Amino acid sequence: MxxxxxxxxxxxxxxxxxxxxxxxxxxxxxxxLRSHQWYGTDGLRSFSHRARTRQLGYLPEEHLGxxxxxxxxxxxxxxxxxxxxxxxxxxxxxxxxxxxxxxxxxxxxxxxxxxxxxxxxxxxxxxxxxxxxxxxxxxxxxxxxxxxxxxxxxxxxxxxxxxxxxxxxxxxxxxxPGHWRNEVLGSGTDMWKYWDDKRAGLIGDAELSELENGLARxxxxxxxxxxxxxxxxxxxxxxxxxxxxxxxxxxxxxxxxxxxxxxxxxxxxxxxxxxxxxxxxxxxxxxxxxxxxxxxxxxxxxxxxxxxxxxxxxxxxxxxxxxxxxxxxxxxxxxxxxxxxxxxxxxxxxxxxxxxxxxxxxxxxxxxxxxxxxxxxxAGALVHNPEVIRPRENPLADEGGVAVLRGNLCPDGAVIKHIAAEPHLLRHTGPAVVFDDYRTMQRTINDPALAITPDHVLVLRNSGPKGGPGMPEYGMLPIPDYLLKEGVRDMVRLSDARMSGTSYGACVLHIAPESYVGGPLALVRTGDSITLDVAARSLHLHVSEEELALRRAEWTEPEPRYERGYGALYDEQITQADTGCDFAFLARPGEVPDPYVG
The missing domain is CATH 3.40.50.2300 (Response regulator)
Structure with missing residues (x-):
């Protein structure tokens, strides 16, 4: 100590x-020792292993026992x-x-x-x-x-x-820490911030070039x-x-x-x-x-x-x-x-x-x-800067920084890092603007014909474990350039994707089950009303069960992303976000024999 x-x-x-x-x-x-089974027995295998370890340049006294x-x-x-x-x-x-x-x-x-x-x-x-x-x-x-x-x-x-x-x-x-023009930078977090400033016209190429040199030192x-x-x-x-x-x-x-x-x-x-x-x-x-x-x-x-x-x-x-x-x-x-x-x-x-x-x-x-x-x-551990590590009586937030949401849009759950969102958006109802995939969203997000306002809820689907594929960090959806220029820096955004831990904003993530396997997110249409209520831990799509049933009948399952290789194994075995996105054959219980040799 x-x-x-x-x-x-x-x-x-x-x-x-x-x-x-x-x-x-x-x-x-x-x-x-487990290694004794390889090195210490009287069998041919141990003789071979000891000889090959000498081939590596080691003397027996360096490793045996x-x-x-x-x-x-x-x-x-x-x-x-x-x-x-x-x-x-x-x-x-x-x-x-x-x-x-x-x-x-x-x-x-x-x-x-x-x-x-x-x-x-x-x-x-x-x-x-x-x-x-x-x-x-x-x-x-x-x-x-x-x-x-x-x-x-x-x-x-x-x-x-x-x-x-x-x-x-x-x-x-x-x-x-990063540095730029006497400002301390945080990797990821300030990258997103200044990229939005560039899109809003607040900085130019020269500043961006300087930032490239200062973000990661x-x-x-x-x-x-x-x-x-x-x-x-x-x-x-x-x-x-x-x-x-x-x-x-x-x-x-x-x-x-x-x-x-x-x-x-x-x-x-x-x-x-x-x-x-x-x-x-x-x-x-x-x-x-x-x-x-x-x-x-x-x-x-x-x-x-x-x-x-x-x-x-x-x-x-x-x-x-x-x-x-x-x-x-x-x-x-x-x-x-x-x-x-x-x-x-x-x-x-x-x-x-x-x-x-x-x-x-x-x-x-x-x-x-x-x-x-x-x-x-x-024992004996101390805090020396109560501004960085705050005392219990002066927390940054009264509750943990991640909230779990439930509702008809996420029957198996979703999450939001609400301490990194603008507080006024933590209870919000607005009409959806739906993007079927990330590339379409990138190509069309600035289209004035979409008429996106700060009250809209941006929805990205087909970005989950199977749909992404691999559940990419797409969840911090970009805000349209024209809104950035008006000073808008946060909107409610929903997806079955993840987002970087360095990101921020009112981004609802990990919606499960994902849209690619027919989760409710697959049924949302532009114009549908959605309510996010973090205090109530709720995410709700205001569409009747009868209408959702009709939409489900029209939905068709996408073709698998991969026909062969590791991707095909991934597609067959990956579980959903609420159960950890592990492979089913790895997550299940069972014994694997230890391959001891004589």
Whole structure:
């Protein structure tokens, strides 16, 4: 614990400061390691494995009898959020060696949020499968998971939960704050803001070019409370990181030290026999939901946490989110819902300081990968800037930052990040303007013939899990240029899509079931009246059941998006947003044999 930063410094984790709970059956002996089945028997296979490990350049004393640690790395040249993870993997390996383990690095899918099309959400489950099967099929005893850019965090943890080895997660960390003309910028959030200013004629090409240079100044994830920071905070709240890890800036030297500490910690976890399922309990997932809602975090966390919990054999629902949202305030004054950025949050106390404000609503007696209990992990955590991490008596909002909606337009639910919307739109009735797909919307949104006014409700369909495909981040529908020039900056917008956690506005998202499979959104027509009432948690289409039945009779199911390949598998197996968009064959319970060899 340090007094200058207000949080437990993970880079200074020591055996006496990081104490696991009791091992299930005492310390694991070398011959009880999973990797022993590959290396330590008298059979031909072990002889071959030892010979091939020598081919890799290792002496027997470097690996035999030691915990083998898989370092799953999502680094790539095309992922600016993870471009530093090649170096961080070396720090993890350093820590593993220091603790007496044997590290092996595995490259896995990078899922670059910025560049991958049509959306990395299409490939989250592929990375989850890859992580699971790598950990199951190779001679490893535990894993360190390096991720952070939006989909990599849930994907890696879904795969690790499914195979249930000891595991520690290393977050990529937020990038440095952006700067432009003496203004501090938040990636994503200010990109949308200034793009609208450009469309409104308030800035020109010269300013836009300068903004390109100032928005993203270093490796790391978005430094707002976007999806990346939300999910890495959720991972820390789940208890699968060393303390304070989720907010350390990517280029801070403390990030390197945290990675090494994670390497040391995983070896201790393997030796204690502490599987991931010991940490990923129902109480842990509820605390992660509490954390996300009190942070004013991304709506994407709803889908991902539901999917992650499912891989842990725990049923987490939209109703759980809504129930918890009514019990916790928003305390993080971080963009897009607030004013500050992740570096401010880190030095204000980070997640340990933040959670110290919420101890009355957390399950403090559950274990983490670093301590016997969360209570012990948070002992002494402080907040040093009450403007960034607010006290309970001065919240940013009285209730959690995401609301779950129900109604005849979303019988299986929808979500809205209401703290990032203009308050006057949180109860609104207006006529719909319907777009059947994103490209049509882009092409026609500025057409004066549509006569769109601020009172209209913009509706985008066929952008869900199947329809998108992959449920792209289309949910922050653009406001027509001519309204932007009049000063309009928010409108009610509905879709079965997602939106970036850095986005903002009165955007209703994740409408389930999606229109592409015949959900009620498929039946909406331009001119229909729609009411959004966040306080009542309601989204209602004012069309009679008889008329909707007639429209349903006229609706025809679209052709599948894919005829072959991964896309066809995705189309056949993907579940809806309210159940986490996992693959049905991965989400169902069942045993998978461990492929031990003799």
């Amino acid at each position: 340090t007094g200058d930063q207000g949080h437990i410094r993970p880079e200074e984790a020591r055996p006496d400061a990081v104490r696991p709970g009791p091992a299930p059956a005492g310390a694991v002996r070398p011959e009880e 030691k915990p083998v640690i898989a370092v799953l790395n999502t680094w790539s040249d095309i992922n600016p959020c993870h471009v530093h993870l090649r170096d961080r993997a070396q720090a993890v390996k350093r820590g593993v060696w220091q603790a007496g383990g044997f590290p092996l690095e595995f490259p896995v899918s990078t899922l670059s949020e910025t560049f991958q099309k049509p959306t990395p959400m299409l490939y989250r489950n592929m990375l989850a499968m890859e992580a699971e099967e790598l950990l199951r099929s190779y001679p490893v005893d535990g894993a360190v998971l390096l991720g952070g850019c939006d989909k990599t965090t849930p994907a890696l943890l879904m795969g690790a939960a499914s195979v249930d080895l000891p595991a520690v997660f290393v977050p990529a960390g937020p990038m440095l 270093s490796p790391g994830t978005c430094m707002t409370m976007g999806t990346a920071s939300t999910l890495t905070a959720a991972a820390e709240a789940l208890g699968v990181t060393v303390p304070g890890a989720s907010s350390i800036p990517a280029v801070d030297a403390g990030h390197d030290r945290m990675a090494a500490a994670s390497g040391r910690r995983i070896v201790e976890l393997v030796r204690s026999g502490a599987r991931l399922s010991r940490v990923l309990t129902r109480e842990a997932y509820e605390d992660a939901v509490t954390t996300v809602l009190a942070l004013g975090g991304s709506t994407n966390a709803v889908i991902h946490l539901i999917a992650m919990a499912g891989r842990s054999g725990i049923r987490l629902t939209l109703d759980d989110f809504d129930r918890i949202a009514r019990t916790v305030p928003v305390l993080a004054d971080v963009r897009p819902g607030g004013r500050f950025l992740m570096e401010d949050f880190h030095f204000a106390g980070g997640l340990p300081g933040f959670l110290s404000r919420l101890t009355d609503v957390l399950h403090l007696d559950r274990p983490t990968v670093a301590h016997a209990t969360l209570r012990e992990q948070l």
